[in-house]
Amino acid sequence: MLIIPANSASAAGGFEVSNSCRFNGTSSDYLSKTPSSSGNRKTWTASVWLKGQPSTTVNNIAGQAVYSAGNAATDRTHFYFTNGIFEFRTEISNTQQIITTNQTFSDPAAFYHFVVAVDSTQSTAANRVKIYVNGVQITSFAAAAYLAQDADTYVNHTVLQTVGRASYIANQASGSYWNGYMAEFVLLDGTAATPTAFGEADEDTGIWKPIDVSGLTAGTNGFYLDFKASANLGNDAFGGTDLDEYNLTAVDQSTDTCTNNFATWNPLFRKGTTTPAFTEGNLKSTFDDTGANEFALTTFGVSAGKWYAEVKWTANTGTAATATGILDMAYTGTADPNDAVTNAFGYFGSGTKNVSGTASSYGNSYADGNIVGIAIDMDNNKLYFSKNGTFQNSGDPTTGATGTGAIAIVAGVTYGIFATDYNNQVAELNTGSPAFSGTDKADGNGFGSFEYEPPSGYLALCSKNLAEFG
Numbered sequence: 001m002l003i004i005p006a007n008s009a010s011a012a013g014g015f016e017v018s019n020s021c022r023f024n025g026t027s028s029d030y031l032s033k034t035p036s037s038s039g040n041r042k043t044w045t046a047s048v049w050l051k052g053q054p055s056t057t058v059n060n061i062a063g064q065a066v067y068s069a070g071n072a073a074t075d076r077t078h079f080y081f082t083n084g085i086f087e088f089r090t091e092i093s094n095t096q097q098i099i100t101t102n103q104t105f106s107d108p109a110a111f112y113h114f115v116v117a118v119d120s121t122q123s124t125a126a127n128r129v130k131i132y133v134n135g136v137q138i139t140s141f142a143a144a145a146y147l148a149q150d151a152d153t154y155v156n157h158t159v160l161q162t163v164g165r166a167s168y169i170a171n172q173a174s175g176s177y178w179n180g181y182m183a184e185f186v187l188l189d190g191t192a193a194t195p196t197a198f199g200e201a202d203e204d205t206g207i208w209k210p211i212d213v214s215g216l217t218a219g220t221n222g223f224y225l226d227f228k229a230s231a232n233l234g235n236d237a238f239g240g241t242d243l244d245e246y247n248l249t250a251v252d253q254s255t256d257t258c259t260n261n262f263a264t265w266n267p268l269f270r271k272g273t274t275t276p277a278f279t280e281g282n283l284k285s286t287f288d289d290t291g292a293n294e295f296a297l298t299t300f301g302v303s304a305g306k307w308y309a310e311v312k313w314t315a316n317t318g319t320a321a322t323a324t325g326i327l328d329m330a331y332t333g334t335a336d337p338n339d340a341v342t343n344a345f346g347y348f349g350s351g352t353k354n355v356s357g358t359a360s361s362y363g364n365s366y367a368d369g370n371i372v373g374i375a376i377d378m379d380n381n382k383l384y385f386s387k388n389g390t391f392q393n394s395g396d397p398t399t400g401a402t403g404t405g406a407i408a409i410v411a412g413v414t415y416g417i418f419a420t421d422y423n424n425q426v427a428e429l430n431t432g433s434p435a436f437s438g439t440d441k442a443d444g445n446g447f448g449s450f451e452y453e454p455p456s457g458y459l460a461l462c463s464k465n466l467a468e469f470g
Contacts, residue, residue: 014202015212017183017257019227020049021248022281022435023164025058025179029252030165031225031234031243039156039189039220042120046079046155046187047198049113049210049258052180053267053282055084055106063176066114067187068167069154076168077153079116080176081105085142088116088129090153097151099129102142108267108282109299111183111258113199113208119192120151134208135195156189156221163225163243181281183257184210184226189219210258214238227253254281256433256462260447263300263309263417263431263461280435284428287421293321293336295420296427300461301329303414305468306397307376308443308458310430310450311419313349314368321422322349324372326383326415336420343413346420347372347385347392353407363392371451374417375458382406389452397455417461432460 023029046067054064063082070076074094080087084104090097105112115132122128125146131138147153160167163185164178186198199210213224214237223236223243230250234243256262264282267275276285276294285296298309311324323338325346337344340357347353353362366372366387373386375397382403384395391397395405409415419427428436432448441450445468448460459465 015210015259017049017210017259018255020051020181020183020254020257021225021227021233022181022252022254022256023052023178023248024252024280025064025177026279027247028165028175028177029247030175030177031163031245031248032160032165032167033234033241033243034160035156035158035221035241037220038158039222041152041154041156042150043118043192044153044155044187044189044219044222045115045117045191045193045197046185047113047115047193047195047213048185049111049183050180051108051111051256051258051261052178053108053278054081054086054180055104056179056267058177058179063166064178065162065164065166065176066178066182067155067161067163068165069157069159069161070168071159073168075154077155078166079114080166086114086131088131090147090151092151097145097147098143099131099141099145100143101131101138102140103133103138105133106268108180108264109261111181111261113195113210113258115193115195115198117192117194118147118153118155120147120149120153123149125149130192132195135199135201155187156219161221179279181254181256182225182227184213186213186216186224187218187222188216189222191217191219251435251437254433255447255449256281259464261463262433263298263429265296265429266299269297280428283430283435284426285419286424286426288424293338293420293422295336295418296429297327297329297418298416298429298431298461300431301414301416302376302378302461303412304378306379306455306458307461308450308454309374309417309432309461310371310434310452311374311417312369312371312428312430312436312451313366314426314428315424319349321420322425323347323354323418323420324374324385324427325354325418326374326376326409327418329414329416337418338420343410343415344418345383345407345409346418353385355407363387373452375455376415377403377406378415381409381411383409384455386452397458432462
């Protein structure tokens, strides 16, 4: 089976979300516009699906803004994460109204659906700002200072409005940037909506999933970002004024969405006290210059079926410190997988293979710019590696139980994909929705965008392929 987060929707037979936008905080990605006229500043709703690293610091700033409005720290409205905690804040002439959850939202493998509904005309303070996650209203907060009755926020006002960055920070390089994915971002001007305007519970699984929002009323300054236009990621699908793009390009359009969730590197997985730096939606792992190996492991693991993925290495020197492979997801040790780790199977940059700590001759070396393909056959307990599309050791992943050129792996284990190195080298993961331009080669189910053709019968590591084995 494919192991995925519980709140990742498949939405089979329902509304499908084709694209998300991948925001990379370290390269200062964001969208913005300044409305030409004010809309309803008292009543509005924002809805967005998010997947990323809300528990981490980006650009040395702990806060990661999702949506922000206002030109100064003393006059602003925004909602953002600080160390995984969600916060809604409005400051009017330096008077703060702050609502902070006592929950953390730090699962980097899951898409969360957030709805913020504001109606400051309400007589009951707690009804003036309502926050929902995956269709459920949050009613318990670490702090809750609500808007004053009839207060005007800065959303829908004629001030800078930003998606993925704090609007009030003049120096873009130090802004509080979102680091991850956004899908189906909707702003409704003049409506305080409930989550059922944007999603519903699946009748079979109970998992919260998106619905078609194209018929909603945008109002004066509302917008809908569906991210379907790769050349214009700020396109307003409601037909209003588009948002301007900053540092976002066509490669930042992703097929990793709330209805088809792809595996990424897991920033919460650590070897000892150190971890690589994860960027580009947790698809790019940069190993630091410590002289000791760090390693990255995927958010999803597999224990049945046939699966294909790629790892592109850059700044790699093709040494025995570099390894690409699979590892038991239950591993809790501190040694990296090129040591004597049980159920770790790797292909080294030097060309050797590693089976649970035992190295032997295998294939060609690989280095800067090379792509290692990983074909995992859990039906026959075989593993194959390719270099730039050529399977090593004369391997043929389609030979089934014969396993021509295969590495034998242990049955009954759930394996994730790993990469390990040090010395500022980089491993870019592609489980089907890469952060680098590929050649758009899909698996047999039509999912994924790989550099090299997946072997027949091998699938991308995404939630929709779970239907094959679930």
